[in-house]
Amino acid sequence: xxxxxxxxxxxxxxxxxxxxxxxxxxxxxxxxxxxxxxxxxxxxxxxxxxxxxxxxxxxxxxxxxxxxxxxxxxxxxxxxxxxxxxxxxxxxxxxxxxxxxxxxxxxxxxxxxxxxxxxxxxxxxxxxxxxxxxxxxxxxxxxxxxxxxxxxxxxxxxxxxxxxxxxxxxxxxxxxxxxxxxxxxxxxxxxxxxxxxxxxxxxxxxxxxxxxxxxxxxxxxxxxxxxxxxxxxxxxxxxxxxxxxxxxxxxxxxxxxxxxxxxxxxxxxxxxxxxxxxxxxxxxxxxxxxxxxxxxxxxxxxxxxxxxxxxxxxxxxxxxxxxxxxxxxxxxxxxxxxxxxxxxxxxxxxxxxxxxxxxxxxxxxxxxxxxxxxxxxxxxxxxxxxxxxxxxxxxxxxxxxxxxxxxxxxxxxxxxxxxxxxxxxx
Amino acid sequence: xxxxxxxxxxxxxxxxxxxxxxxxxxxxxxxxxxxxxxxxxxxxxxxxxxxxxxxxxxxxxxxxxxxxxxxxxxxxxxxxxxxxxxxxxxxxxxxxxxxxxxxxxxxxxxxxxxxxxxxxxxxxxxxxxxxxxxxxxxxxxxxxxxxxxxxxxxxxxxxxxxxxxxxxxxxxxxxxxxxxxxxxxxxxxxxxxxxxxxxxxxxxxxxxxxxxxxxxxxxxxxxxxxxxxxxxxxxxxxxxxxxxxxxxxxxxxxxxxxxxxxxxxxxxxxxxxxxxxxxxxxxxxxxxxxxxxxxxxxxxxxxxxxxxxxxxxxxxxxxxxxxxxxxxxxxxxxxxxxxxxxxxxxxxxxxxxxxxxxxxxxxxxxxxxxxxxxxxxxxxxxxxxxxxxxxxxxxxxxxxxxxxxxxxxxxxxxxxxxxxxxxxxx
Numbered sequence: 065x066x067x068x069x070x071x072x073x074x075x076x077x078x079x080x081x082x083x084x085x086x087x088x089x090x091x092x093x094x095x096x097x098x099x100x101x102x103x104x105x106x107x108x109x110x111x112x113x114x115x116x117x118x119x120x121x122x123x124x125x126x127x128x129x130x131x132x133x134x135x136x137x138x139x140x141x142x143x144x145x146x147x148x149x150x151x152x153x154x155x156x157x158x159x160x161x162x163x164x165x166x167x168x169x170x171x172x173x174x175x176x177x178x179x180x181x182x183x184x185x186x187x188x189x190x191x192x193x194x195x196x197x198x199x200x201x202x203x204x205x206x207x208x209x210x211x212x213x214x215x216x217x218x219x220x221x222x223x224x225x226x227x228x229x230x231x232x233x234x235x236x237x238x239x240x241x242x243x244x245x246x247x248x249x250x251x252x253x254x255x256x257x258x259x260x261x262x263x264x265x266x267x268x269x270x271x272x273x274x275x276x277x278x279x280x281x282x283x284x285x286x287x288x289x290x291x292x293x294x295x296x297x298x299x300x301x302x303x304x305x306x307x308x309x310x311x312x313x314x315x316x317x318x319x320x321x322x323x324x325x326x327x328x329x330x331x332x333x334x335x336x337x338x339x340x341x342x343x344x345x346x347x348x349x350x351x352x353x354x355x356x357x358x359x360x361x362x363x364x365x366x367x368x369x370x371x372x373x374x375x376x377x378x379x380x381x382x383x384x385x386x387x388x389x390x391x392x393x394x395x396x397x398x399x400x401x402x403x404x405x406x407x408x409x410x411x412x413x414x415x416x417x418x419x420x421x422x423x424x425x426x427x428x429x430x431x432x433x434x435x436x437x438x439x440x441x442x443x444x445x446x447x448x449x450x451x452x453x454x455x456x457x458x459x460x461x462x463x464x465x466x467x468x469x470x471x472x473x474x475x476x477x478x479x480x481x482x483x484x485x486x487x488x489x490x
Numbered sequence: 491x492x493x494x495x496x497x498x499x500x501x502x503x504x505x506x507x508x509x510x511x512x513x514x515x516x517x518x519x520x521x522x523x524x525x526x527x528x529x530x531x532x533x534x535x536x537x538x539x540x541x542x543x544x545x546x547x548x549x550x551x552x553x554x555x556x557x558x559x560x561x562x563x564x565x566x567x568x569x570x571x572x573x574x575x576x577x578x579x580x581x582x583x584x585x586x587x588x589x590x591x592x593x594x595x596x597x598x599x600x601x602x603x604x605x606x607x608x609x610x611x612x613x614x615x616x617x618x619x620x621x622x623x624x625x626x627x628x629x630x631x632x633x634x635x636x637x638x639x640x641x642x643x644x645x646x647x648x649x650x651x652x653x654x655x656x657x658x659x660x661x662x663x664x665x666x667x668x669x670x671x672x673x674x675x676x677x678x679x680x681x682x683x684x685x686x687x688x689x690x691x692x693x694x695x696x697x698x699x700x701x702x703x704x705x706x707x708x709x710x711x712x713x714x715x716x717x718x719x720x721x722x723x724x725x726x727x728x729x730x731x732x733x734x735x736x737x738x739x740x741x742x743x744x745x746x747x748x749x750x751x752x753x754x755x756x757x758x759x760x761x762x763x764x765x766x767x768x769x770x771x772x773x774x775x776x777x778x779x780x781x782x783x784x785x786x787x788x789x790x791x792x793x794x795x796x797x798x799x800x801x802x803x804x805x806x807x808x809x810x811x812x813x814x815x816x817x818x819x820x821x822x823x824x825x826x827x828x829x830x831x832x833x834x835x836x837x838x839x840x841x842x843x844x845x846x847x848x849x850x851x852x853x854x855x856x857x858x859x860x861x862x863x864x865x866x867x868x869x870x871x872x873x874x875x876x877x878x879x880x881x882x883x884x885x886x887x888x889x890x891x892x893x894x895x896x897x898x899x900x901x902x903x904x905x906x907x908x909x910x911x912x913x914x915x916x
Contacts, residue, residue: 085714086714088537088538088539088540089524089527089714089725090524090525090528091524091718091723091725093519093520093521094519095519097519098516099516101514101515101516102515102516105516111514113541113543113549113553114514114542115539115540115542116539116540117538118538118539120538123539123560126560127556130552130553130556133552134549134552288511288512288515290512290517290518292517297517299515299517354787356787357805359791359794360790360791360793360794360795360799360803361780361788361789361791361794362791362794363787364808365785365786365787365791365900367786368785368787368788368808368810368860369786369896369900371861371862371863371896372863373786374810374811374864377786377810378810378811378813378814379783379807379808379809379810379811380807380814381805381808381818382780382787382790382805382806382807382808384799384800384803384804384805385800385804385805385848387804387849388804388805388848391848392807421817421818422811422813422814422817423813435797437797437798438800470795470797474791474795
């Protein structure tokens with residue numbers, strides 16, 4: 065197969081077609097395409113389009129026919145199961161006009177999987193052993209559905225299973241073998257910067273003069289600016305056949321951007337904010353304790369999403385009621401009465417209180433109004449006071465006014481709190 | 491326009507094409523299609539496929555041409571801005587072979603938007619006023635890009651702005667006006683059941699005999715079974731021109747399923763678990779306090795995602811360290827030493843401790859190993875002990891062994907804890 069493929073033109077463009085009626089409803093999105101886009105890009109193969117089609121043999125055939133005219137490589141995901149709903153093999157055989165035959169080795173492999181679990185293979189599973197003539201069978205280490213690879217004139221067609229871990233395991237094998245052989249010499253190289261505390265338009269204003277220059281350079285650096293929850297992301301990418309040079313040019317570009325944007329840049333390697341903060345804490349061997357009200361545990365949940373966080377998270381409290389603010393963080397009722405529960409003095413008292421109680425190096429206090437109700441003219445929904453107390457000097461405290469619904473206010477408040485901790489640790 | 495459209499065949503099938511290179515990368519998914527799928531369904535228009543294409547006039551034209559052959563209605567989202575990247579108008583004019591002309595009224599509306607903010611309209615924005623001959627201009631109350639609606643032979647083509655709130659506001663206007671006129675008499679009706687504590691295959695085994703009968707009934711009920719984090723979902727849908735009858739048949743089907751599946755069914759109206767539990771607490775005027783270890787605040791964050799939850803959440807603690815388990819929930823070091831931090835007696839002590847301290851009706855204690863490290867042969871990663879203490883009788887306690895990575899173990903543990911609370915409240 066590899067020998068045959070070497071004679072062909074390199075694969076430069078791809079289209080992904082996800083098969084499954086459930087992906088056309090109101091609840092499910094095809095996420096395999098995110099993985100495939102990145103992995104194809106690293107092979108220098110550009111994703112030109114992606115589609116979703118239901119479990120409908122004729123629709124899928126039409127979609128595939130159109131894709132074969134547009135791109136070199138078509139990757140199909142899903143629809144390889146044993147039931148009537150699984151139409152991918154049949155649709156591909158229709159379009160490429162290939163007869164199918166049962167592959168005895170596949171039948172035996174599937175049968176063995178069942179036997180291992182003390183079960184008999186249902187007859188329907190034989191369907192998964194049907195192979196179009198000339199196709200290469202791709203072993204599935206994670207499931208029963210084998211994949212298929214088919215050369216057809218100038219096109220290469222891949223049939224991969226839908227479950228992400230099966231698809232990814234199979235694709236990794238291809239990317240390191242036959243697909244690598246078939247790709248051109250150019251590869252996609254990428255770099256990323258995450259910025260917080262600035263609007264997308266402000267970031268664009270600063271970055272624009274730099275990246276309009278890069279766009280016209282040879283080789284060109286493509287840039288995308290994206291507003292994500294709590295952060296603005298700058299994505300840089302470059303097609304090149306010289307990996308050292310590409311890495312150097314991208315690193316230089318990233319540095320130029322970082323200098324222009326300053327300390328609002330919090331990540332230059334794709335790590336999310338909680339991991340950046342965790343890394344800074346771990347480096348100092350410091351711990352963090354949190355007393356949160358309106359964010360309701362989300363800050364602590366984000367911190368503890370990081371593997372190994374038990375080394376630097378002591379824990380803390382979710383103090384929704386004023387009684388718990390007193391009970392667990394020594395915030396006096398008189399202070400709350402004087403300033404209101406949502407106020408900078410109360411945020412500071414929460415931060416200092418939890419720091420003392422938990423015996424942590426850093427204490428964080430958050431109090432605010434997540435909405436939709438509870439806002440006033442003076443303190444509208446989205447008002448959040450955040451304090452960070454450390455071993456030295458007075459606590460840092462700031463009041464924010466976040467936009468959005470309840471979950472957005474919660475998330476943005478945790479992002480702002482993490483950023484305040486990050487800046488204290490720098 | 492409406493008069494013209496009445497003469498035409500009803501719209502039965504649709505395809506959605508999202509335009510934007512950023513939607514082909516590794517970070518962004520087109521979510522407008524989820525909204526559109528539901529809204530089209532409610533008009534009885536079936537989404538047959540959906541696609542994403544970059545900011546590439548020729549690619550988009552090819553994609554559109556193929557879609558026009560497959561379906562009645564093509565909905566394009568995005569690419570209506572003023573920059574060179576915005577190619578949707580041009581591509582549509584290419585494919586439908588329509589000349590474009592500047593619409594003076596649109597220019598004035600856009601200019602007025604700028605003037606209102608004390609700005610001059612940049613000349614590039616004139617591009618947004620280009621209208622293909624015969625197109626109906628759709629007002630955009632939320633942004634500067636107007637939408638377009640074009641009749642073309644048997645097809646209807648909609649050009650909508652990409653930002654979700656702009657797209658949705660515009661589509662709602664269409665769905666209540668011209669699209670409603672053009673749709674057939676049939677509408678899609680839907681019902682849903684969420685089940686927890688059972689595997690997808692077990693739910694399927696129970697549901698299969700019921701829904702194979704419905705599938706062959708007239709009108710048929712279509713069923714989909716989906717495994718989602720912490721729950722299995724059964725989606726029922728039916729095309730009908732008789733809304734009373736459809737509602738009755740779906741309600742009957744839902745009841746049959748609920749009886750067959752029993753108390754593992756926790757939601758029959760699409761509300762998530764935390765809202766169901768919140769509703770049960772609110773009805774009794776009870777409160778809940780939580781002491782969580784391995785879930786790191788996620789349970790409290792989920793509870794406080796529910797608007798109005800301050801009425802029934804007192805708050806609680808995130809006790810990552812053993813010291814905090816003692817300090818905030820009176821869990822004795824000797825108990826931890828005897829049974830280990832991850833054990834049923836410690837879960838019970840956390841539940842009872844936080845219940846007493848927080849003065850809540852219900853106390854929840856969670857302790858476990860989220861991974862990736864920290865597991866042992868006796869207590870592997872994914873081992874989680876959960877206890878729920880109420881005003882009467884001893885605490886309920888169970889040990890679970892969850893599969894998956896750290897965030898999956900965290901989520902599944904919170905789902906199991908909420909379900910234990912739900913069962914206590916029933």
